[in-house]
Structures are given as C-alpha cells and as structure tokens.
Amino acid sequence: MRMENDRALDCAGAARLLGEWDQILLLCHASPDGDTLGSATALCRGLRALGKTVNIDCADPIPEKFRYLFEGLPQEEREPRYIVTVDVADVKLLGAAWKKWGERADLAIDHHGTREVFTPLRWVEPDSAATAEMIFLLLEELGAPVDPATAGCVYTGIATDTGCFRYRNVTPRTHRIAARTLELGAAAGEINRRMFESKSRAQVEAERRVMEGMEFLCGGKAAMIQVPWKILEETGTTESDLEGLAALPRQIQGVVVGITLKERENGTVKASVRADPPANAAALCAKFGGGGHQGAAGCSFDKETIEQAAQAMGKACREYLESLGLL
Numbered sequence: 670m671r672m673e674n675d676r677a678l679d680c681a682g683a684a685r686l687l688g689e690w691d692q693i694l695l696l697c698h699a700s701p702d703g704d705t706l707g708s709a710t711a712l713c714r715g716l717r718a719l720g721k722t723v724n725i726d727c728a729d730p731i732p733e734k735f736r737y738l739f740e741g742l743p744q745e746e747r748e749p750r751y752i753v754t755v756d757v758a759d760v761k762l763l764g765a766a767w768k769k770w771g772e773r774a775d776l777a778i779d780h781h782g783t784r785e786v787f788t789p790l791r792w793v794e795p796d797s798a799a800t801a802e803m804i805f806l807l808l809e810e811l812g813a814p815v816d817p818a819t820a821g822c823v824y825t826g827i828a829t830d831t832g833c834f835r836y837r838n839v840t841p842r843t844h845r846i847a848a849r850t851l852e853l854g855a856a857a858g859e860i861n862r863r864m865f866e867s868k869s870r871a872q873v874e875a876e877r878r879v880m881e882g883m884e885f886l887c888g889g890k891a892a893m894i895q896v897p898w899k900i901l902e903e904t905g906t907t908e909s910d911l912e913g914l915a916a917l918p919r920q921i922q923g924v925v926v927g928i929t930l931k932e933r934e935n936g937t938v939k940a941s942v943r944a945d946p947p948a949n950a951a952a953l954c955a956k957f958g959g960g961g962h963q964g965a966a967g968c969s970f971d972k973e974t975i976e977q978a979a980q981a982m983g984k985a986c987r988e989y990l991e992s993l994g995l996l
Contacts, residue, residue: 684810694749697727699764703829705756711822715813728764732909756800758784783960801826817854824855875904892918915941938970
C-alpha cells in the first residue's frame with residue numbers, strides 16, 4: 670500500500686487535487702449499495718462535465734435497481750493515471766478490484782469513522798450521513814454543474830444510507846443537501862419508490878423464509894437472521910435484492926442489536942449489524958476486524974460456515990451487552 674504521506678484532506682483540498690487530475694478511475698466497494706454507486710456516478714458526471722476523463726469500476730455486477738444511475742454514462746477503455754475510492758472503509762471491501770487497482774489508489778473519499786488507511790491521501794467525514802453528501806459539497810467546491818441526473822445520483826446515495834432519512838446519522842445538513850438535489854431536478858419520488866417500495870415476488874418469498882428462522886438472543890435484546898446461499902439459489906434472488914433485510918431485526922420492540930448473516934456464493938459470510946443506543950454496532954463488529962458506524966456496521970467471516978459465524982456473533986453479542994450492563 671502506498672502511504673508515504675498518509676495525509677488527511679478537507680473538501681477544499683480534495684477539490685484542488687481533482688481539479689488538477691485527469692484520467693481518473695473511481696472504485697466502488699464490492700456488494701455495491703446506493704451510497705457507493707450514487708457517489709461514484711455523481712462524481713463521475715460532475716468531473717466529466719468539467720472536461721475530465723473519468724471511469725468507474727466495481728468488483729461485483731451492478732444490481733438491476735441501480736442501473737438508472739449509469740444511464741447516459743458510458744464507460745471508456747482507458748488506463749487511469751489516478752485512482753479514487755468512494756465509500757470504501759477497508760481494502761477487503763474492494764473485492765477483486767483490490768488486486769487490479771488497489772495498490773495504485775491515490776485518494777479515499779469516505780464517511781466511515783472506523784476505517785483502514787490504505788491510500789496516501791484521504792478525505793473522511795464520519796459525521797456525514799452518506800459519502801454522497803460529501804460528493805455534493807465536492808461538486809460545489811469544484812464548480813461542477815449538477816444536472817438532474819447528477820442530483821439523482823446524490824439523492825440515491827443519501828436516501829439509501831439513511832433509510833430514507835429515518836436513521837440517527839441524519840443531520841440538518843443532510844436534509845439541506847437533499848433539498849438542494851430536489852431543487853436541481855432529482856426525481857426523489859421515483860427513486861424512493863425504486864429503493865423502498867418495490868419488491869419482486871421472489872424477494873418476498875426469500876424474506877418470508879429468512880424471517881421464519883429469526884432467532885432471539887440475550888433475553889430478547891438481540892435478534893439474528895441467517896441468509897444461507899441456498900435461499901438465494903432456490904428463490905432466484907440476489908444479494909442486492911435482500912439488502913433491506915439488515916434493518917428488520919432491530920425494528921422489533923425491545924431489540925437493541927440486530928444481526929444479519931448472509932452467506933455468499935464463495936462460502937464467505939457477511940455480517941451486517943444494526944444497533945440502538947447505548948449499543949454501538951461498530952464496536953461489536955470490530956471484534957471480528959470490521960467496522961462502520963454506531964448505528965450500522967459490518968464484518969466478514971472468511972473461513973467459518975454460516976452456522977459457526979452465527980455462534981461467534983451470538984457469543985460476542987452477549988459479552989458485549991453484558992459489558993454495557995444491559996444483561
């Protein structure tokens with residue numbers, strides 16, 4: 670990893686660099702969500718509007734529901750001179766893209782408070798509700814035009830990372846920036862429908878099967894669901910289709926920590942944790958080398974089965990809640 674300088678930047682510093690750079694590649698994290706994709710496409714559109722050559726790469730396929738972010742945004746075959754990661758807290762989250770590009774990454778733009786330093790330059794704002802929030806400020810600093818498509822990309826990133834403005838990470842600035850995207854033409858109603866109010870029959874069937882297996886732990890203060898790969902195979906759903914599952918366990922009254930375990934096709938297991946105060950999702954995930962935010966965090970198990978991961982997470986959750994005096 671090239672971290673000779675390991676220098677932290679602010680918005681103005683990041684803008685100065687990007688204003689000077691050209692032939693830029695933006696890297697999204699694997700299992701891409703609305704924030705990494707919305708941030709990358711918004712920044713790509715803004716920089717292209719300034720006459721720069723910019724492309725986007727992601728280790729995993731783009732989920733169908735996010736395809737609209739890339740409309741009118743053809744990718745070009747060109748060797749990058751500079752590489753920027755967006756919404757990537759750890760090199761492991763780059764997936765296969767790390768082997769191809771990661772060692773060359775120059776700048777990280779991210780909003781995760783718990784993160785690994787893997788680039789020589791970084792602009793990190795843990796108080797931002799979404800990386801897309803930062804991207805909008807960056808485009809303003811650059812003087813880049815924000816058309817309706819770009820505004821829609823920013824809105825997508827903010828809406829998805831805040832649960833449509835329901836999570837504790839939302840700030841007054843979040844709402845102000847979201848309002849600006851609407852003023853600039855973001856189709857918020859249609860985006861909200863796509864993200865939060867549209868499910869296939871296959872998704873509903875997969876969710877039904879997963880919820881039937883929900884397990885309550887720690888006297889009901891924690892709830893865990895497991896998503897074995899066979900459920901995706903048998904229902905024809907994708908990881909992206911079941912992205913919203915992670916929020917469900919915590920919605921149950923009395924639950925302080927909600928844990929969702931998803932088995933991937935290669936056998937690894939991804940854990941998504943949601944927590945309410947005084948619990949801290951990032952603190953629990955840090956026990957397994959992960960991180961994120963107080964309310965939402967994640968970690969992965971590369972050698973354990975989903976059953977072993979469930980056992981380990983359950984034990985760690987009990988110990989953690991005991992340390993908080995909640996048990």
